[in-house]
Amino acid sequence: MTLHTFDILARAFVQEGTGACFALMGDANMAFATRLSETGCRMIYVRHEHCAVAAAMAYARKTGEVGLATVTCGPGLTQLMTALPAAVRARIPLVVLAGEAPLKAGWYNQAIDQAPFVTATGAAYHSLHWPARMPTAVRDAFLQARREGRPVVLGVPFDLQELPWTGSETLPEPAHRLHVQPRPIPPNPDDLQDAVRAVDSANRVVVMAGMGAVEADAAQACRALAERCDGLLATTLPARGLFHDDPFCVGIAGGFSTEVAREMFAEADLVIALGASLARHNADGGALWPKARVLQIDTDPVAVSQGRVAADLHLRADARLGAEALAEAIRPRPADWRSDALATRIRTEPADSAQFPPEDGLHDPRDAVAALDAAIPSDWQLVNSSGHCSYYVAQMPRRAYENFLTIREFGAIGNGISFAMGTGVAHPDQPVVLFDGDGSLLMHVQEIETILRHGLNILIVVLNDGAYGSEIHKLRAEGLSDAGAVFGPTDLAAIARGFGAAGQRVDDLSDLPGLISQFQGSGRAALLDIPISDRIMSPVIRRSHGKG
Incomplete structure (x- = not known):
């Protein structure tokens, strides 16, 4: 059987270890998708290209793998313009193989300059026009997607995919073996002392965890920190449920906060944000904690997020190591805010107590x-x-x-x-x-x-x-x-x-x-x-x- 470029592309994708691909086939990707399936990857054939990338986002978030999708060229690619920025903003690594119009054609009705569409969303786009380098380019796309936490779209003209393969059948080392796994960053001692002074001078502390805390496995460290400083726990919306069984977790911080949570945040004078981007919705535009200073513990702390000053103090560190070091360095406090009465309120009071008249045949x-x-x-x-x-x-x-x-x-x-x-x-x-x-x-x-x-x-x-x-x-x-x-x-x-x-x-x-x-x-x-x-x-x- 003649070996084609799409065969080698399929092998290069399979060796990256991604267990599933979400696909909608057309002329410019159907040979690749067929071979990918035959090579051992589970294929989910959707009815709309947007859904292929959106489903790959959820798959990546739930498995920790790089999500994989494939679509055809032109209209297949343009259907991704809502899903790609969502993945970029959620920092979800994806690789999308998109067809491109055939290079040999003087005119092709689905031809379009695809790169500007993709890069406008914040995703990366690479045109692969040299078959011998395509396996390496696939490997590099997986490396880039994981390192940068965003989608990488590979555009491959489908006439190049159909060429007989004349290069080596030996594939490059896969990305999952080369990906750099940096060790967690401990806090700088001087910065840690600044953070200790901020905590020791605060009366009402909320320890708030985001997706960075999830990825750092920092849940237990956050719990210990909150207990040691008589503080409450909260999460960003994407990390909701991280402290689901803790009696002093007030739930989501942001626009979706409960009435009790909003009341407690209004009392807070220090919010310790661990692995959280401090987005506008997270702070409810600044209205959620009107009296509190914000101490951000993050590997990439920022002063301004989404147009507003997001944090007053910064501790550059892995969320788990930062929380552990801070908990060890601060003075322990007796329980005051963390009372049985407050735990009962958190457990029993409704998120929203507003009253509305009932309507026949319709549910609240x-x-x-x-x-x-x-x-x-x-x-x-x-x-x-x-x-x-x-x-x-x-x-x-x-x-x-x-x-x-x-x-x-x-x-x-x-x-x-x-x-x-x-x-x-x-x-x-x-x-x-x-x-x-x-x-x-x-x-x-x-x-x-x-x-x-x-x-x-x-x-x-x-x-x-x-x-x-x-x-x-x-x-x-x-x-x-x-x-x-x-x-x-x-x-x-x-x-x-x-x-x-x-x-x-x-x-x-x-x-x-x-x-x-x-x-x-x-x-x-x-x-x-x-x-x-x-x-x-x-x-x-x-x-x-x-x-x-």
Whole structure:
């Protein structure tokens, strides 16, 4: 059999050890994708190119591997323009093999200058036009993606892919053997003393962990630091659940903070941020901790983040080593803030106590999420999408970080079903529950067919308000017509059944345990359509558009 360049490319990708590739085939990548499958990589063939990259993002986050996707040239590549910046901002390493138009053609209807599209998103783009170097370029792409924490797109003209291979069949050393694993950075002693003085002079301390703390395995060190300084614990939204079983964790820091958390942050005079980028939403634009100084412990500390001064003090260190060194150096304090009464409040008080009049036939989304939280087994994988309803689903404080996925850095809806697919491929032995809004799900509802075809064990739970939730509340608050954001209650259960999945409208929340048990016993994808009121506004919207 004649060996082609696409054969060698497939071998180069497989030896990088990535266990799955999310693909949509076209002329410029179908030979490569076919060989990749035959060489041993699990292929998930999606219905939209955006979903390939979005699913690869979730797979990478859940496995720690470099995510892999492949699309064709031209329109296949341009469909990635929403997924790529989301991966860049979430610092998720991906490699995408995209076809390019054939070099031999004088004209090709799908030809486009692809590099500017990709680089505009913050991702890297490399055109591979010399076949003999392609295996090395693949290896280098995996190295770059992991080192820089962002997507790398490789453009390969498909006429070059089809050329007979005339080079060596010996592949270069794979990236996973060459990738530099730097040892954790300990804090500088002088900087540590500055941090100690800041902690010793503070009265109310919150220890807040981000994804850097997750990656550094710093959870226990953060707990010890908070206990030693009589402080409370919190996390950024992506790291939610890291301290799910700690009685003094107030939950998410940011726009999704609970009422108790906001009250405690308002009392704080020092926030110790470990491995957190201190994004604008994390600090709720600066309103969350109005009296507190911020001490950032990070391997790459910054003074300004997203246009605002984010931290007052900096300790350059690995999150775990920094927390351990600081805990050892400060004076221990007796428990004062960490009282039994506060632990009871954290455990029992609702995230949002606002009252809204009931509506016949419609559920309060807070009641729906509480019922779901009680009914869903604790060891299932949960995926939270974006949009108005995502606030409510984030309020599941007893769910561990390892079983909960949230990626929201670009603020785009429509990603939920892709994230669920990536999570399902990463954790084939655990059921996956996707929480989504109707507007978000309808953007890529076609992927229900992908879920069924690949046998992914996913339960889709839709909080259905018949509208784009954030938009209707903002429009109404501004006294504007909401007509352009309301489209009525689509029968999503019927749509699911049309694809061949189980579909059920949930009119009585007491039915949820039985419906979830049915899904668990079936081993087949299902959708639960929960009609919710469009009159209940999340506290995020109430704070920003409170005059409504």
